[in-house]
Amino acid sequence: MRYLYATAVLVLCTVICLMGSSIFAKASNFLLIILLAATFAIPVSAVIREPFYDPNLDISFTGLSMKTLKANLFPRFNKEAAGSESPGKEALSLSIFKIVG
Numbered sequence: 001m002r003y004l005y006a007t008a009v010l011v012l013c014t015v016i017c018l019m020g021s022s023i024f025a026k027a028s029n030f031l032l033i034i035l036l037a038a039t040f041a042i043p044v045s046a047v048i049r050e051p052f053y054d055p056n057l058d059i060s061f062t063g064l065s066m067k068t069l070k071a072n073l074f075p076r077f078n079k080e081a082a083g084s085e086s087p088g089k090e091a092l093s094l095s096i097f098k099i100v101g
Helices: 004-019 021-048 066-073 093-097
Strands: 052-054 059-061
Touching: 004 021
Parallel strands: none
Antiparallel strands: 052 059
16 A cells, blocks of 8 residues: 555556657647646736735735835845844845845
């Protein structure tokens, strides 16, 4: 039972390889359609959806807003920002997004 999932995936891959490249191409095209639909759904929903605020979940959606765009493009880092190196030191974008210490 431990390797059942891995074995099933391996058998599926083997079957696809044995059926030939045409089924692989069809599967790739199907995946491309799904990915394109998901990618285009994001900006379309931002235009169509009305702005809202849900106080229960503390979620707000502003839609297309210049105020929100400016707030996201020019963040104001403070001394208590997540990722700041020490509590009393001002956080910089390099210290927040760095990978290696």
